[in-house]
Amino acid sequence: MSQASGQQNLRNNAESFKNKYKQHEDNLRFLTSQANHIGESILDLQMSLGRYHSANVTGTENGNGTLQAEEETIQQILKQENSAAGLLCWLKSNTLSWSSNALFTKDVVGVVASLARVGSAELSQILSEYLGLETMLAIVCKTHEGINALEKYDAGGTVNSSRGLHGLGSSIGKRVHGRYIAICLEDLRPFVGGFVPNDPQKKLNLPKPKLPNGDCPPGFIDYAVNMIHLDSENLSYITADGLGLRETLFYFLFSRLQIYGTRREMLGALPCIVDGALSLDGGMIKKCGIFCLGSRKEVEVNFPVASGESDLPLNYVQAEDMVRMLKWESYKIAADIRREQQLLDYAQANLKNLV
Template identity: 65%
Template sequence: MAQPNQQKHLNFKNEILRHEDNLKFLYSQANHIDECILDLQEMFWLIWFLVSLGRYHSAKVTKTEDGDGFFHTEEETVQKILQKENSAAALFCWLKAHNPTQTLTSLFTKDVVGIVATLAGVVTDELSKNLSDFLGLDTMLAIVCKTKEGIEALERYDGYGGLHVLAIGKEIKGRFTVICLEELRPFVGGFVAGDPQKKLAIPKPKLPNGDCPPGFIDYAVNMIHLDSKYLSCLTPSGYGLRETLFYSLFSRLQIYRTRQEMLDALPCINDGALSLDGGMIKGCGVFVLGNRKAADVRFPKISGKSGLPDSYIELKKQSEG
């Protein structure tokens, strides 16, 4: 009788193993489906960006209510900065444009990177307005230095440097913000593999049920575009602007398509969020209400397809083919 029992035990064991193999297969299929869903969501937002880019090419420049040009170029951003008379940012831009002296050249070439508002571009006007409003005017006009030496040079009043000394006949009124890159704590999580813009590999937010929130587009730090000259700008420790300056400014600020989708995603928002229709959450429990006033110093819009990720360009070619 023992032998039949042993056979039954063996049959049960084989049946359990078969079911375990089936479960492993089903789990792997479920994970594959989840990945496909995320890929489709990313493709949707790629198409959305391309549509916005197409509108940029086809639309004419219009005027907003404050008389500002609807499409900002880098030159227009600089002109807006220059209008902030007696500010350090305006003085910096003026000095760069008026045949700087050898002292000025050595100072700025060595350590000063530029003004926050001029160091990155964005794809859409809505995104430009939202990110600029979130940072505020003082931060948008902040001067960025690589090391403490640049800050010391900007403050020097001994006749050998400093903005005040170099700009004869001009003066700075009030305080101004200077950001030192080497003093910032950089993002250390690595980059998205193969991305020419060196976007940060930040895991997507997840709701309590494990799903990515509907309407989530990306993190703000990954939605800015860096020109090649700023992509190659590194601190003495080897860190770039995205993982130092812009990660410090935006942290894990999330971007959503609509205000309602942003509010629905509250359980997974820790470092603030923006929606393209004007919604803003500064942090946990801190909401910004009322009608927004468009910032007049904004990030410029990138023109054409230059510098866009390869996936954008390839998708645009397919849509036109």
């Protein structure tokens, strides 16, 4: 190849990378504009939803009762002084300590017991007993990145007490003893059906159980996964795949666990119980054929009880749906922005080498 041909090739390559650089720069500018627009729309909708809550909940007896119940649950968790959940709640209540670790701030959703409310003390007690203290104190993370940030290990496989959550605990004179459960939302197999139409809580559209004669068992109330109440923040939360907490976390925890009024009614429904059942008077079937007998056991951490949650208007439900959809769009655009930025950096590096 002649010198002139080589120089022409260099000029052609440089021109090609200039065009690619310009294209990726334009794409990045467009995507950033889209992301900003979606962010503003989400903020406007959330402010609108916040005004609704201020007008209809704040200052009411029910609102105060629910807030008090949630605070009691947080206090129950904090009493578990040597637990990862107790340390996590303490850190979140102390903003400076919490914000000092970006990975925790970004990826941890919360502790299972703090992510939902229920309609009665009886339901709170039986659901908490069914899950057990260890699961009630489980830390929920969005991704593997969050799980990995919680704990680091030495070369021999032992937990490094100076890093991760253990390290944060040590820095403030608190320690985590023993094992604890961490749940990664992106690994869970979600519910694949739809939602109950126009339901403000986005309840799962599960078919009612049926006895061999085709009737719904007497005393059946609902599935446990549909008897939890999510507040506005947790209801609008979505994963990178556009899924909410009910169809991921709580479906994973409860599956198709059935709730009955009494033990007698629950036992009468045995032919249609597969994933277990509970009764409000203390009956418990873990799985088909596995019965939990004996007296009730008080669990140290319970779900907070919602005080008279009122039905939400249709426009509120539609606004919540729009927030979920826009958040999902935001996640997808953020991924596109990261990819375009990488391509832009690559084109820029190659252009510098050719000039």
